[in-house]
Amino acid sequence: MAQLRIRGVRSYAPDRDICFDLSSKVTLIYGQNGSGKSTISGYFYDSQADKYRHCAFESPHISHYQVFNQEYIDSKFARADYQPGIFTLSEANQESQDKINSNNKERAKLSARLEKLNEEIAEKEGMKETIVDHCARDIFNRTVNDRKSLSDFLDGAKIKRSFYERMVATPLSDVRTTTEALTDKWRMLSQSEGTLVGEIHIPPTTVLTEEAIKLMQEPVMPASSTQFSALIQKIGNADWVRQGQHYIHDDVCPFCQQSFNVMAFSRELIQMFDESYQTSLGTLSQAAERLAQDCDNLAEFERRVATHAFVDEGSPILSLVKTVNKGVQILLQQFLNKLKEPSQAITPENIQSALSSLQNEVDAFNTRVRENNRLAENFGQEKRTLSADVMAHLRRICDEFFTERDRQLGELQNEVDTRLREVGILAAGKKTLDDETNTLTGQLSDIQPTINIINANLRLLGITGFEIICHDDEMKLYRLRRGNEPEKAEVFKSLSEGEKTIVSFLYFIESCSGSLTPETVNPENKLIVIDDPISSLSHNYIYEVAALIKRKIIKAAAARHVVILTHNMFFFQEILLNSGRLQDNREAPVNWSLLRIIKSDYSSCEKLSMHEMLNEYQALWQTLKDVRDEKTQPVVLFNTMRNILEYYFSFACKNEKLKEALESLASEHSDAGEYDSFYRAINRHSHSDGRNIFSTGVIDKERYLKMFRRVFIQTDDDDHYLTMMGESKELPETGD
Structure with a gap:
């Protein structure tokens, strides 16, 4: 992964990131001048500058940037009399060179294996997360009903991931319970909060004497x-x-x-x-009085029970109280009947069984009351204890899933540990190779081979007016020299713009394969950025520069990632054609990315197809035809014409012929006013002059198209014009 984010610099919007994916081996970016290309190279050249504070580059591998742009040219040549020497290996000790080469090959193998191992480790770590996700899903589904019943204890743990984390943090315990029991406990505890209630007690009731019972059961007769x-x-x-x-x-x-x-x-x-009769009735009367008092007491007791906080209409205790109360009332009525008719034999109502049941219920009820009051007085601690029991219960339900998770994670961790051990061994071997290579490199590094290569490349390009020489062998410095000019001569300033670009680029190319210090030759994990090495002033070098980039940087694998930016279509095409066999079913060469920077209100980036880009020249002509056919506004006409002239005549190596034709046409129409301006203005280079000669009034497109065609007629390229425009040979007059 290698991603650049640009925001708030020059033509880039201040409120959003524009992302450039630079992960491919080669990223080729096309954009017209002013679209925002230089911002990209500028970031890598000086990423710490304040203007890039909202920009960022993310890559786990890249630690070193090498950038060719205008800032590089200015820094290395325009503002410096001398250039740091570039160290490459001397050929004096072939055995050491062979050892270094062998080490580098072995190091590359180790690096590839390390990268593979790290990818496998990352994959295993990702699988761990998948296992955890599955475990979280399983325990969440398994406990759905339990969590619903016990939701009051799951604040902050009611979604899948948070519940999983809560369970992970809960140790497995010996708690054995059920969800129903915990729900009942919580109901009692929540009811007790802030609620202290009183116990209830059955009022004393009359215990009938054996004599009274006997009198009830037998007739009481007079003497x-x-x-x-x-x-x-x-x-x-x-x-x-x-x-x-x-x-x-x-x-x-x-x-x-x-x-x-x-x-x-x-x-x-x-x-x-007689007295015996009266005594018997007295005994019965006393019993009746006591029973009447019992009825009053039980009626009051029933009222208190019915209004108790823990009692409702369906409570068993209230039902039992009513049963006992009714039984005592029946018994009282029996005694009253006996007193009215003593000769009757009546079996007294037995209320002892009901009283016994009521007493048992009251005892249980009071036990609940005492428990409620205990819970109310210790509510906070009791809730914490119950919460711990709830968590332990849920954790035990989930244990089978955690067991399976641990088994799977253990297997994965064993695989990770195996790879980590291998990583450690390989990293140690890599360091040993680096140490040995650095030692050999320090002994063999020299700047002279680079001087020879740069000068040879200058001669191959037909540039013989100056050369690079060693300025100070001890300080390891270069300088430019023209013929026999003195050392202090400012050679670089005297060069043409094209020569300045070329010599700077040759120096940069060598620095990519060499090093500025003997100890750090060929740094690995770097990114190379090349920004517009071909300008309109160096068109003659398109093929040579493209070939150098291919041979010295791309094919030589001088960096993990290479980024090339250009406004020149032919250079773009040449780089693309140098990538190897182009496949019709692909948008870009293998391990390449093609991007286009476009600018409206702000700069933006879009993917580009190589098939689409190879037809860009035809697209310019299509724009002219669209204007002619009134499908496009004429305001784009002039700059489109200038782009066509630049691309076509540069590609055909007819720049001088174009210049002569434009000057001739301008002179020929010097009395025509706007025609003279047209031919003189179109002779400016589009990259350096974006002005438009059209006024804000109505543009006569037909007249300007006629004038544009005359350029091709003047250079003997009328057939090309007619082919591209789909027109016949006839040339209408251009007079007013």
């Missing part, structure tokens, strides 16, 4: 010692008689309404309802 009492018992009217005695007031019998002896009748009744 039968007199003739009258015997008669009453015989007819079974003792209870009726006893009740009627309260109505004796005068000499009239309350039973038959006849006159009778009141005194004698009263004596008979007293003898019949």
Whole structure:
């Protein structure tokens, strides 16, 4: 990965990043002058400059940049009298050279293996993350119902990843419980918060004596010692008689309404309802009184139970209280009935079983109350304890998935450890090779071979007016020399612009394969940036410069990544053609990237197809045809014409012929005003002059197209014009 992000510099927008993917071995970038190419090379030349503070380059491999641009030319030649020598290996000791070459080859193998191992390690680490993701997914799905019931304890852990991390942080414990039990505990605990309640106690109830029970079960009869009492018992009217005695007031019998002896009748009744009879009724009456008090107490108890915070209509305790209350009321009524008719035999209502059940329920209820109050008084600590139990329970549910995760991670880690051990061994071997190579290089490095190569390349290019020489062998410095001029002569300033570019570029090319210090020859993991090595003033060197880049940088693998920027289409095409066999089914050569920088309000970058770029020249002509056919605004006409002239006549090596033709046409039409301006202005180079001679008024496209065609007629290239424009031989007049 190698990615450059540009923001807020020159023509680049201040509010967004423009990204350039430079990960391929070669990245070829096309853009017209002013589109923003120089910003890219400028960043790599001086990335620490304040203007690049919002820009960044990211790559795990690149540690060194080598940049050819205008700043490089100015720094190395225009503002310096001498240039640092470039060290290359001397040929004096072939054995040492062979050893260095062997070391470099072995080092390259080690580097490739190390890179492969690191990729495998990164892949294994990625697989670890996949295993973790699967584990997180599995435990999240497995605990879906449990988490729903216990969600109050999962704040901050309710999504898959956070729940996984919570489980990872929870140690496996011996807690054995169920989700239902924990849910019940939480319900009790949450109900207890801030709620202290009182216990309830059954009021004391009457315990019937055996005598009272016996009296209830047997008839209570009056004495039968007199003739009258015997008669009453015989007819079974003792209870009726006893009740009627309260109505004796005068000499009239309350039973038959006849006159009778009141005194004698009263004596008979007293003898019949004797003391024993009255004692029995007294015992029954006392029991009834106590039962009546019990009914009142139980009614109050029922009210208190019904209004208790822990009781509702369906509570068992309330049902039992009502049952006991009803039983006591029945028992009371039985005693009252017995007192009214003592001769009846009544089996008393048994309430002991209901009382026993109620007491058991009250005991359980009070146990719950005491637990509630304990929880309320220690709510914080109890919640923490319960939370720990919840986490331990969930962790135990997830344990099978963690076991499987650990098994898989363990296998992967073993594979990673094996590779890491190999990485350590290879890295140590690589360092040993580096140390040995640096020692040999320091003994053999020399700057003279580079001088010879640069001068030889100058001669091959037909440049013989100057050369590079060694200025100071001890200081390892170069300088330019022209003939026998004195040492202080400013040779570089006297060169043409094309010569300045070429000599600077040759020096740069050698620095890419050599080194500025004896100890650091051929640094690895570097990025080389070449910005517009061909200008309109050095068109004659297109093929030679492209060949040098291919041979000395790309093919020689002088850097991990090479970035080439140009505004020159023919140079772009030549570099592309030098890449090797171009395949129709590919957008770019193998391990190459093609990009285009375009500028509207701001600069931007887009991918480019090599097939599309090879037809760019035809696209310029298509623009002219679109203007002619009124498909495009005429405002683009003039600059498009200048680009066509520059590309075509540079490629055909007819620059001088074009210049002569334009001067001739300008002179020929010197009286025509705008025609004279047209031919003189079109003679400017498009990269250095972006002015447009058209006024803001209406542009007569037909007249300018006629004038443009005359340029090709003047240079004997009319057939080319007609072919590109799809027109016939006829040439309309251009007069006013």
